[in-house]
Amino acid sequence: MSTLFSSLNTSGNTLGVLQDALNVIQNNISNASTPGYAKQGLALEALPLQVLGGLAGGVAAGPLENSRDDFAEESVQRQVQAQGYFDQQASSIGSIENLFDVSGKTGVPAGLTGLFQSFSAWSANPSDLTARQTVLTSAGTLADSVRSLAAQLSASSRSVDQQIQTTVSSINELARTLAQYNADRLVGTQADPGQDAKLYATLEQLAQYSDFTALKQPDGTVTVLLGGQTPLVVGKESFSVSTDSAIPTVPAPVNPSAPPSARILDSQGKDITGQISGGKLGGLLDVRNRVLASILGDAYQQGALNQFAQGLADTINQIQADGTVSQAPGAAHGAPLFTYSQADPTAVAASLSLNSELTPDQLAAVDAAGNVNGNAIRLANLGASNTPDGNINGLTLTGFFGQIMSSVGQESASAQDNSQTQAQVAAQARSLRDQASGVSLDEQAVQLIQFQRSYEAAARVISVLKDLTETVINIIR
Amino acid sequence: MSISDTDLFARVSQLLDRGEAELTRGSADNIDKARSNLQDVVQLFPQLISSTHLPQSALQSALAGLKVRVARCAILLETAGAFHRGLAIRTGQAGTSYTTGGLEVAFSDVRPPTAFHG
Numbered sequence: 321m322s323t324l325f326s327s328l329n330t331s332g333n334t335l336g337v338l339q340d341a342l343n344v345i346q347n348n349i350s351n352a353s354t355p356g357y358a359k360q361g362l363a364l365e366a367l368p369l370q371v372l373g374g375l376a377g378g379v380a381a382g383p384l385e386n387s388r389d390d391f392a393e394e395s396v397q398r399q400v401q402a403q404g405y406f407d408q409q410a411s412s413i414g415s416i417e418n419l420f421d422v423s424g425k426t427g428v429p430a431g432l433t434g435l436f437q438s439f440s441a442w443s444a445n446p447s448d449l450t451a452r453q454t455v456l457t458s459a460g461t462l463a464d465s466v467r468s469l470a471a472q473l474s475a476s477s478r479s480v481d482q483q484i485q486t487t488v489s490s491i492n493e494l495a496r497t498l499a500q501y502n503a504d505r506l507v508g509t510q511a512d513p514g515q516d517a518k519l520y521a522t523l524e525q526l527a528q529y530s531d532f533t534a535l536k537q538p539d540g541t542v543t544v545l546l547g548g549q550t551p552l553v554v555g556k557e558s559f560s561v562s563t564d565s566a567i568p569t570v571p572a573p574v575n576p577s578a579p580p581s582a583r584i585l586d587s588q589g590k591d592i593t594g595q596i597s598g599g600k601l602g603g604l605l606d607v608r609n610r611v612l613a614s615i616l617g618d619a620y621q622q623g624a625l626n627q628f629a630q631g632l633a634d635t636i637n638q639i640q641a642d643g644t645v646s647q648a649p650g651a652a653h654g655a656p657l658f659t660y661s662q663a664d665p666t667a668v669a670a671s672l673s674l675n676s677e678l679t680p681d682q683l684a685a686v687d688a689a690g691n692v693n694g695n696a697i698r699l700a701n702l703g704a705s706n707t708p709d710g711n712i713n714g715l716t717l718t719g720f721f722g723q724i725m726s727s728v729g730q731e732s733a734s735a736q737d738n739s740q741t742q743a744q745v746a747a748q749a750r751s752l753r754d755q756a757s758g759v760s761l762d763e764q765a766v767q768l769i770q771f772q773r774s775y776e777a778a779a780r781v782i783s784v785l786k787d788l789t790e791t792v793i794n795i796i797r
Numbered sequence: 798m799s800i801s802d803t804d805l806f807a808r809v810s811q812l813l814d815r816g817e818a819e820l821t822r823g824s825a826d827n828i829d830k831a832r833s834n835l836q837d838v839v840q841l842f843p844q845l846i847s848s849t850h851l852p853q854s855a856l857q858s859a860l861a862g863l864k865v866r867v868a869r870c871a872i873l874l875e876t877a878g879a880f881h882r883g884l885a886i887r888t889g890q891a892g893t894s895y896t897t898g899g900l901e902v903a904f905s906d907v908r909p910p911t912a913f914h915g
Contacts (some may be wrong), residue, residue, distance in 0.1 A: 391884055391887050392880075395883075399876070741869045741872055744821050744873060745872060745873060748821045748822070748823040748873055748877060749823075749876070749880070751822050751823050752823045752824070752877070752880050755823075755824055756884075
């Protein structure tokens with residue numbers, strides 16, 4: 321009789337265990353689309369069976385097993401970081417590329433063409449006042465175009481600064497959220513699948529913004545190190561980062577008045593910019609401190625646009641100075657056509673202007689040999705590809721500006737290509753992660769049927785045991 | 798572009814589409830399917846290069862476009878391979894904590910794949 325009761329007890333327990341297993345499956349199915357959720361499984365443990373010893377066997381519920389694979393999670397985080405970086409690069413460099421008119425119909429290329437054409441027309445009629453006035457007007461238009469481009473690029477730089485600010489705010493917000501999850505984890509005794517899903521979804525979100533290393537601690541909390549080095553979240557504490565812009569001091573700046581570089585500071589105010597190499601923030605810093613700095617200049621470089629503006633002004637002013645305004649003995653040399661700020665090599669493009677004191681009769685058409693239009697021809701030849709004047713790094717003025725446009729175009733094309741490729745690599749990492757730890761509805765359906773059958777079998781055993789017990793009781797009566 | 802050239806480029810493009818889709822899924826089965834598609838691409842490439850109906854500039858441009866996509870497949874193949882290798886090493890270590898070289902290696906030594914963009 322006792323064996324019958326013990327069997328009834330075992331079967332009853334089995335029903336409870338199977339009910340728990342079915343609940344786990346139901347939970348998995350409900351959370352199949354929950355971001356960050358990893359499928360759970362209930363470990364079933366066989367109980368000892370020894371009929372004579374009174375051990376009725378059966379099954380007991382073991383611990384809840386989480387199928388999350390940290391390697392797969394880290395892989396997704398890395399690829400999402402790279403995706404954030406390339407997406408941001410593609411977007412920001414694409415905006416910069418749009419400031420350059422590759423058709424040559426507007427902006428600096430059109431201004432250059434207009435000026436060289438006006439020099440050419442003037443060389444044909446060196447004493448014609450209208451031709452001289454056209455040279456001044458064209459020079460003024462070109463200077464305006466260069467200044468306008470410098471202003472637009474500076475505006476892009478400020479826009480990138482604002483985006484860096486917004487990104488840093490998002491990182492700090494996510495860090496606070498992670499710290500709160502850690503605090504909740506320290507209160508609970510075991511990991512809650514829902515909290516766990518939220519934690520990993522938040523880490524994946526953070527990966528879009530910056531590169532980091534997440535370390536799982538024995539107490540269940542996650543430590544997050546920004547750029548792999550700077551503590552962002554430790555236990556229930558988060559450490560805010562901030563941004564500013566400053567001229568680097570080490571090594572000593574060559575251009576102390578240059579546009580400052582964007583910096584990321586840790587909670588102690590230490591510069592950690594060099595540690596950030598991924599995510600949206602990494603992409604923004606690259607565009608701000610490398611791409612834009614190569615055009616607008618920074619503490620250590622003049623910037624290609626300033627090089628161009630200075631090369632243009634110095635060359636034309638020198639040719640003007642080499643010539644004279646007339647063939648008369650002792651005639652005055654030509655006055656400078658352009659002026660710019662001499663104080664800061666990185667402010668040349670932004671300050672390039674037509675010499676406001678210049679009058680048409682101060683243009684020097686006569687060359688040193690006394691040819692009436694020799695100097696004007698020399699200026700007109702600046703537009704030719706084989707001119708000996710005005711070379712910057714071995715390129716003509718037009719060629720050098722073309723190189724600036726082409727390098728921005730190449731950066732943009734490369735960023736677009738990398739962005740497309742990385743989107744697929746990140747999708748692959750997510751797919752592989754989901755294959756390892758995501759919820760497969762087919763798999764869950766099979767398990768559901770399996771446990772349902774087991775449940776029915778256990779229920780049937782109870783029914784049989786009930787009948788047996790009643791029979792035994794009737795026999796005893 | 799002649800009709801046959803168009804068909805040839807369309808066929809290669811289609812094979813690359815399938816290859817990329819399989820590689821994006823990334824499982825061992827998917828990689829195997831992608832391999833078959835990419836092998837077909839390799840066989841068709843000499844025909845594309847020797848295509849006589851296309852002007853040289855158009856041929857170069859079309860081939861450059863395909864080259865970018867082949868490079869993308871190579872990156873996807875590399876990252877999927879690195880993932881499976883890393884996972885296999887970690888799984889092996891979980892049982893033994895020792896490498897084939899006899900040295901004990903920490904889990905953190907096995908890094909997930911990083912994409913390469915030249």
